Amino acid sequence: MIRAEAITLLRGGDVLFEDSDLQVFPGHRVGLVGRNGCGKSSLFAMLRGELSADSGNIHLPADWRIASVAQNTPALDKSAIDYVMDGDAEFRQLEAQLAKAEADNNGEAIAHCHDKLAAIGAYDIQPRTASLMAGLGFTQQQLQQPVKAFSGGWRMRLNLAQVLIARADLMLLDEPTNHLDVDAIFWLESWLKQYDGTLLLISHDRDFLDSVTTDIVHIEHKKLNSYRGNYSQFERQRAEHMAQQQSEYEKAQVMRQHLQAYVDRFRYKASKAKQAQSRLKAIEKLPNQAPLRAESGIDFHFLTPEKLPNPLLTLRDAKAGYGDTTILEKIKLNLVPGTRLGLLGRNGAGKSTLIKLLAGELKPMAGERLVNPGLSIGYFAQHQLETLDLAASALLHLQRIDKQASEQKLRDFLGNFGFSGDQATRSVEPMSGGEKARLALALIIYQRPNLLLLDEPTNHLDLGLRDALVAALQEYEGALIVVSHDRHLLRTTVDEFCLVADGKAETFDGDLEAYHDWLQQQAANDKRSEQPTTRQRDDRKQQKRKEAEARQKTKPLRQQIEKAEKSIHTLELKLADIHEQLSDSSLYEDANKAKLQKLLDQQAQAQKDLQQQESAWMIAEEELAELTEELQQTEDK
Template sequence: MVDFNYCNLTAGSDKQTMITAEKLALLRGGQTLFDDSSFQVFPQHRVGLVGKNGCGKSSLFSLCRNELQADEGQLNIPAKWRIASVAQDTPALEQSALNYVIDGDKPYRQLQSELDQAESANDGHRIAEIHDQLAAIGSFDIEARASAMLAGLGFEQSQLGNPVKSFSGGWRMRLNLAQALMARADLLLLDEPTNHLDVDAIFWLEDYLRQFDGTLILISHDRDFLDSVCTDILHIEHQRITQYRGNYSQFEAQRAEQIAQQQSQYEKAQVMREHLQKYVDRFRYKASKAKQAQSRLKAIEKLPTQAPLRAQADIRFSFLTPPQLPNPLMTLRDTRAGYGDTTILRHIKLNLVPGTRLGLLGRNGAGKSTLIKLLAGELPPLDGERTVSPGLRIGYFAQHQLETLDLQASALLHLQRLDPQASEQTLRDFLGSFGFSGDQATRSVEPMSGGEKARLALAIIIYQKPNLLLLDEPTNHLDLSLRDTLVDALQEYEGALIVVAHDRHLLRTTVDEFCLVANGEVNPFDGDLDDYHRWLQDQAAAQRSEAKQTDNSDDKKRDRKEQKRLEAAFRQQVAPLKKRIQQRETEISKLEQQLSDLHDQLSDSSLYDDSNKDKLQQLLATQTELKQSLELAESDWMEAEEELSQHQQEFEQANNA
């Protein structure tokens, strides 16, 4: 379920309209994550939170949700803001996917509950009130909104009624994301939302977030996604949170300029230091120049003594040269791929030669991973030919590559098993380029972070000197600097490269051509990722058009059924008004009869004799009271009639729309 709460952080007054951090500091496990950090996040801004793995990004989210307390300073969030984030766990529920996502809309579910109670109590007035409130929050289209959201995230219409428990872990994370997006949040916190999405779902999410009318803070290692969505960047580095205006590319440019300026100032200061020091050394002991020498010593003390903090040292690795590059490396001729009796892809034709750099595009489930497994030899062809050349060395990074690591073994032991003849120092030197130096090379895999395991998996593949590299989502768990390192390494790689990735920057910078996996076939795609985005939009439009044509055949039956449902809902909504009108009509009729009877009594001439003076006054007073009651009843009746008429007009307009 979506994590959803009201904020109760420090000093957030009702008038506060933005997030402010003042000299914020947080320590975890004796380690300072950030210190003396101040920033502001304005309403409706979309902020990218970036930094190396372990720098404190997720801990800052925990501060925002009031799950942690700052060690120093304050993080102030408006007290009445509703905060939503993506739940990390999803119970195995019988509830349908659609209803699970709708649960994210807390106000709607609360009103639904109140409506059930009012209907049980037969409280017509309260029922009418709740229906007005439901209309005010747009509840009439909530199922359509949830369905559209799930479609954007890759779910088929036929899956929406399936129980949550029937979906795999990755698809449940998509359900959690959809549930968080349904929340009426003032502040939305998203931690790596693209990790379980393919390219088409990422395109949809970008469009959705750009239209989000709340405040967004986003952790992501996808630079294209950050560029498309973000208006600001918060960067955590050297235990300090620094704020930048603009998207990720603009942040990189600003940061590079700052480092260059600081370096230039430092170098100028060093020149000045050397010049002043020469004067001091020359005249320090000359009485006539002692005062000037002392003045220059003070000036030296004020000069900067440290070079500017550079970016943290990046890990740099490269692919080893394969011992040979046969041509072709592999050929597929009219090959059919699938599982058992189920065909996923047919008529596959590929000729892979050294220098091939191919990206695979296609919707989730279209067969991209099936094709990669066929190329890797993990999946035998159901039909056709798969021909490999002598000397072929395949390096295969699968989506679940991290699960193949021996958790009890060290990084060093993994390589020693591959190459028992290599010296320990040679293997240590190799592992050092992947960030495993000293004791890190000999500790077990189990406590490693996801990023460290991904680095080790890449190291194992690279050590084997593949001439055909098959990468299926290789950037999961890698931070931005490691992704850049991988891009640099792949650009220099000499063998053939096949990539499936949701990281568009990786695809744009490492492949030369694309194949589209769709409708059970693999065909060359004449275009780039922008063309693929347009293709996806055209496909979606065609599907909507086809669905509309299909629905037209059943429109009459559906319209009749829907009309009856709407009419029943309308009758329930206006029932309290009709009851009120009927009550007033009965009351008016009764008052009019009483006034008529009173008029007959007042028509008796004997009533005006002095002996009947008291009776006359009593009857006149009663007449005045009855007229006032009648006036009030008629006024209330007219008000109810006008309200009913308004509801009827709105109902008719909705039907005619």
């Protein structure tokens, strides 16, 4: 179990946590949420042992293996699949020990290494790794490509894959969906729900949090506040708590005013002095609780476009690509005010290419791109954050757009995006990714576009900012085209979808759930397309015949193993249930001593039975390995 006791942490003069406690039970999947800069990543660093609390302590089991996503990926010649397999450090260590034992011709050490490798599932690590990487969007061809051949986003996927293969007891994931498409996010959700270790997850994707987490820890006002349930359940619980807290504060204020009025009236009258003093003491005992301070959210709105011509932009049989390479062809789109379109498609299918064509950054290779003279485009993409002038301030960026506007008008506008006071005049360079994204959005909104093109607009935005963006987009009057992996944003801001696939961009008749079904069908089609040749089929038939004979001879041992595995699984579930019951603090009260003892007895017996079943399983596995080796030697002769 992870236990933080009265921790205080200061970073750069700011207090992130103050006298705060936390408990995370084994096997729980915990979402860590809060505003950018509140200390989420610092808490991860403390768990990794990279930071120490200024006061208080963090305890976690000494034998736990901790895995977290590396932020940098060296430009290696090593193949992608080998790089991912490096994530299983124990496998690599045993592999090195085996190589040394073989070099020394040490038979006993070789056998020992093979036993250990078998115990950790090392003999199927390559297909497991390939399957995992396929889930994250890598093709079979990419598995053997060198790491240095991949772009930054794909290298982050490699780092994520390293963590997933690591067999960690504690997994720390910081924004794992930022570089994933919707199809990879669906896969990752499914994988994490089957993960039996402890997971701490930083994410601003509410759908992802809802699907994966069992608990939420919310960092607010320098405290770590725990909630049971997923993100939606946390929001409901927090709203109820805030309402109750505010009500208690208001009642205390009414009582304070009533008592203070009596004191003010009678404190200098000798006959009433004792009563006045008594009421002063009562005032001191009232909850001295400040009014509930909600996290200072950012509330902005899209300005009404000056013109809304119809149509805004039309594509007629357009072809898009780069150089001599065609990405999309026969594109037909007619964008009018009120169009609200989400682009769906697998990674690399051409969604960003289509956005660039609409924005005018790409010229059509064929066909027509017809633009209304009154068209005003607002284009947001991640690469545009790099075009911000690092030496200039938010205010100066806006002044360059509108030289006639007063400074106060521009300051008022920037204040809606969180750039108030000195924040409006400080340079862009030290800004976080979220702050740069806010500024880029502010610059777009100020220019009153009637066609808004958003390519992954929520990267770097926390949940509060994403909610503000959703609310603003719902009121936007122009045409909207969105590419995003944030399903909540898509579900709440667009009315229709366009599927970009197989070199085409066509209307998709369905919602995000239907798109998930389509992705699964595509994956099934991909597998069917990899059918073997006639010779391969003949060889496989011969191999299958030999395998069938071997299965018949090894059947009794395999049945023993299967029986032991089922017993082990049942006992592990039983132990998990007992552990869950033992985590209830009320169980340790005097009234529940009998129940506690009963659970402890059941736990001891289950652990004993589990040890016996694991021993039986290991013996059967060794016998099966020996028999399989004998059969293989017979076949080779």
